[in-house]
Amino acid sequence: MSSKPKVAFFDFACCEGCQLQVANLEEEILVLAQMVDVVEFREVMTGAAPAYDIAFIEGSITRRADENRLKDIRNRSKLLVAYGQCAVSGGINKLKNRRPGMDEVKKEVYGDSAGMPHLDTYPTKAIDEIVAVDFYIPGCPVNREEFLWVVKELLLGKTPRLPNYPVCVNCKLQENACLFDFSIICLGPLARAGCGAVCPANGVACCACRGTVDNPNKNAMHEILLKYNYTVEEIKKKFDIFAVDPEVQSGKK
Amino acid sequence: MAKNNIHIEVNHVTRVEGHGNIVVDAKDGQIEKVQWQVPEAPRFFEAMVVGRDYSELAVITSRICGICSIGHTLASLKATEAALGIGISETTRSLRELLLHGETLQSHILHIGYLVVPDLLRVNSVFSLAETHKDLLLAVTKVHRLANELCDIIGGRTTHPIRARVGRFSKLPEKKELEELKSRLKDILPDLQKIAETIKALADNFPAFERETEYLSLTQAGEYAFYGGDCITNDIAETIPVNRYREIVNEYVVPQSTAKFGKFNRDSFMVGALARYNNNFRQLTSLSTQAAEMLGLKGISYNPFMNNIAQVVECVFAVEKSMEHIDRLLDMELALEADKIEVKAGSGVGAVEVPRGILFHEYEYDDRGVCIKANCVIPTNLNHNNIQLDFEKMAPEFMELGPDELRFYLEMLVRAYDPCISCSTH
Numbered sequence: 289m290s291s292k293p294k295v296a297f298f299d300f301a302c303c304e305g306c307q308l309q310v311a312n313l314e315e316e317i318l319v320l321a322q323m324v325d326v327v328e329f330r331e332v333m334t335g336a337a338p339a340y341d342i343a344f345i346e347g348s349i350t351r352r353a354d355e356n357r358l359k360d361i362r363n364r365s366k367l368l369v370a371y372g373q374c375a376v377s378g379g380i381n382k383l384k385n386r387r388p389g390m391d392e393v394k395k396e397v398y399g400d401s402a403g404m405p406h407l408d409t410y411p412t413k414a415i416d417e418i419v420a421v422d423f424y425i426p427g428c429p430v431n432r433e434e435f436l437w438v439v440k441e442l443l444l445g446k447t448p449r450l451p452n453y454p455v456c457v458n459c460k461l462q463e464n465a466c467l468f469d470f471s472i473i474c475l476g477p478l479a480r481a482g483c484g485a486v487c488p489a490n491g492v493a494c495c496a497c498r499g500t501v502d503n504p505n506k507n508a509m510h511e512i513l514l515k516y517n518y519t520v521e522e523i524k525k526k527f528d529i530f531a532v533d534p535e536v537q538s539g540k541k
Numbered sequence: 542m543a544k545n546n547i548h549i550e551v552n553h554v555t556r557v558e559g560h561g562n563i564v565v566d567a568k569d570g571q572i573e574k575v576q577w578q579v580p581e582a583p584r585f586f587e588a589m590v591v592g593r594d595y596s597e598l599a600v601i602t603s604r605i606c607g608i609c610s611i612g613h614t615l616a617s618l619k620a621t622e623a624a625l626g627i628g629i630s631e632t633t634r635s636l637r638e639l640l641l642h643g644e645t646l647q648s649h650i651l652h653i654g655y656l657v658v659p660d661l662l663r664v665n666s667v668f669s670l671a672e673t674h675k676d677l678l679l680a681v682t683k684v685h686r687l688a689n690e691l692c693d694i695i696g697g698r699t700t701h702p703i704r705a706r707v708g709r710f711s712k713l714p715e716k717k718e719l720e721e722l723k724s725r726l727k728d729i730l731p732d733l734q735k736i737a738e739t740i741k742a743l744a745d746n747f748p749a750f751e752r753e754t755e756y757l758s759l760t761q762a763g764e765y766a767f768y769g770g771d772c773i774t775n776d777i778a779e780t781i782p783v784n785r786y787r788e789i790v791n792e793y794v795v796p797q798s799t800a801k802f803g804k805f806n807r808d809s810f811m812v813g814a815l816a817r818y819n820n821n822f823r824q825l826t827s828l829s830t831q832a833a834e835m836l837g838l839k840g841i842s843y844n845p846f847m848n849n850i851a852q853v854v855e856c857v858f859a860v861e862k863s864m865e866h867i868d869r870l871l872d873m874e875l876a877l878e879a880d881k882i883e884v885k886a887g888s889g890v891g892a893v894e895v896p897r898g899i900l901f902h903e904y905e906y907d908d909r910g911v912c913i914k915a916n917c918v919i920p921t922n923l924n925h926n927n928i929q930l931d932f933e934k935m936a937p938e939f940m941e942l943g944p945d946e947l948r949f950y951l952e953m954l955v956r957a958y959d960p961c962i963s964c965s966t967h
């Protein structure tokens with residue numbers, strides 16, 4: 289038996305786009321596979337193990353039955369990593385929580401059958417609303433290079449530190465035209481960098497899929513809001529897409 | 542235990558996207574219960590998008606599925622454009638088709654190489670192929686990587702494309718990038734050939750199981766349909782426009798699944814590569830036709846396992862078509878189009894063929910361009926019923942092989958459909 293760290297991948301409610309980023313590492317994943325023992329990864333292999341050194345969790349929790357599965361995984365894992373925004377904040381899945389109530393939500397999708405017991409659902413929760421999380425890899429999807437780097441750091445016993453400066457910094461270095469000048473709301477001033485400012489670089493607003501920096505500069509955001517005449521509500525609605533709470537405190541039209 | 546009593550319970554089939562279970566019960570040689578169950582947790586996308594701006598719809602619904610995020614993005618954009626009365630340029634259309642072929646290639650090759658080949662070799666995962674079938678694995682990763690890079694270059698990101706927007710692309714590729722992409726696409730044709738030959742050598746391991754069903758796909762004059770066209774099945778004489786899709790899909794809820802089931806003229810229908818192939822194979826390109834013949838797919842097939850083979854054929858098609866679109870784009874003046882959209886109230890339907898079959902999005906907007914109603918019909922939903930009916934025919938036929946083999950073949954059947962379960966329970 290190998291003494292390599294036992295690693296497992298699990299998914300809950302999500303699009304599985306983050307595990308696809310792992311698969312997209314192509315040859316590098318084979319390198320990774322030499323450093324660790326992938327003992328469970330239902331999408332790509334048949335097999336199971338009793339305990340894990342690192343469990344990677346993707347997706348959010350949307351019903352009670354899944355809470356137990358998650359707790360069980362936690363109990364059998366030394367380190368638990370939430371990867372992808374669905375796992376980190378609830379991500380896109382929390383848009384559901386913005387609707388009036390779960391009954392309406394179920395009716396919207398299943399119509400007259402909404403009452404059937406197997407369709408039960410509750411407001412979406414992030415992984416750390418159920419169990420303790422040791423490390424987070426944000427993004428929708430995760431940046432695969434960052435994923436690989438985090439895994440290597442964890443294997444070395446280090447605590448990886450995510451970039452703690454806003455997407456704007458990265459964006460301005462690339463000399464992209466600022467989208468605010470084209471009347472487009474961009475969350476770059478508060479959003480956590482690490483993605484290469486990929487959205488504004490492609491002409492599209494950042495919607496903070498990686499959450500905000502640790503201490504977002506609310507004053508800067510406030511000034512931008514005043515300068516371009518946006519309300520806090522408009523900004524908050526954008527942050528809702530990936531379930532990020534920016535705590536922008538003031539600003540008005 | 543008597544040999545004629547069987548109890549199979551596969552709790553979460555492995556090597557498929559999402560969560561699905563298989564249950565079989567037999568007593569005294571009689572199948573009492575055989576069921577394909579879908580317990581995946583629904584996410585309620587149709588409710589999530591209500592209240593959101595038209596410009597965010599594709600961003601949100603793209604997250605229905607990581608593997609076919611491009612298909613969802615395009616179906617979403619088409620639905621929004623139909624609702625708001627927006628047309629697109631030749632350039633945008635060609636870029637979208639190119640992007641869609643990139644996704645088809647990416648998804649099919651991942652399915653065949655990483656998920657199906659292990660079945661054919663009776664191993665548990667692709668990891669063990671690193672030693673036994675290194676060449677094959679290298680060819681698969683090479684094709685997969687290039688398909689991803691195509692999506693990156695055209696869409697701005699491999700998964701959840703950034704540049705494909707309502708009415709336009711927010712950034713265009715450089716001609717240099719396109720030229721390089723084309724030469725690399727040409728370069729992988731021999732790799733695809735190698736993969737096809739390996740599959741051919743193993744194809745006898747696909748069971749000779751047949752069940753004729755209704756095959757549903759898009760179809761259009763002049764080209765094997767992916768991006769455009771109307772709906773067709775082998776049971777109707779005339780095509781049905783996509784905006785009448787509800788007449789075809791007839792979705793309903795069953796206790797064994799959180800994903801909806803559907804049916805049209807028969808008790809079930811099949812969508813995906815084999816359905817497209819069965820309906821449109823005469824329109825394949827020359828190389829893809831050759832690939833089909835080489836792999837023993839000659840005209841209509843009623844064997845669901847041939848879906849894997851049809852996927853290989855479509856990989857070749859996707860590469861050929863991608864090169865064609867690149868040529869077309871290279872001949873065009875590529876200029877960024879302005880984002881000038883006038884919102885109005887309306888509703889619209891968009892459909893595309895994604896790797897797993899026909900996909901529909903339908904939205905209704907108010908006069909501010911805010912979504913008030915949405916409906917998404919996912920190809921895997923449309924296949925669930927067909928999987929169930931295949932199970933019902935297969936279980937008695939394969940029972941004498943014993944419970945382990947029966948279980949193996951039922952799982953293999955599920956994988957042949959390449960189901961995207963979390964997507965179907967969106």
Ligand code: SF4
Nearest residue numbers: 303305372373374428
């Ligand atoms: S974070 Fe985004 S890409 Fe990752 S699983 Fe969730 S929706 Fe998919």
Ligand code: SF4
Nearest residue numbers: 456459466467474476
């Ligand atoms: S486009 Fe967005 S990220 Fe870039 S500088 Fe402007 S606000 Fe910042």
Ligand code: SF4
Nearest residue numbers: 483487494495496497
């Ligand atoms: S630019 Fe913003 S939305 Fe885009 S990937 Fe980066 S953090 Fe996410």
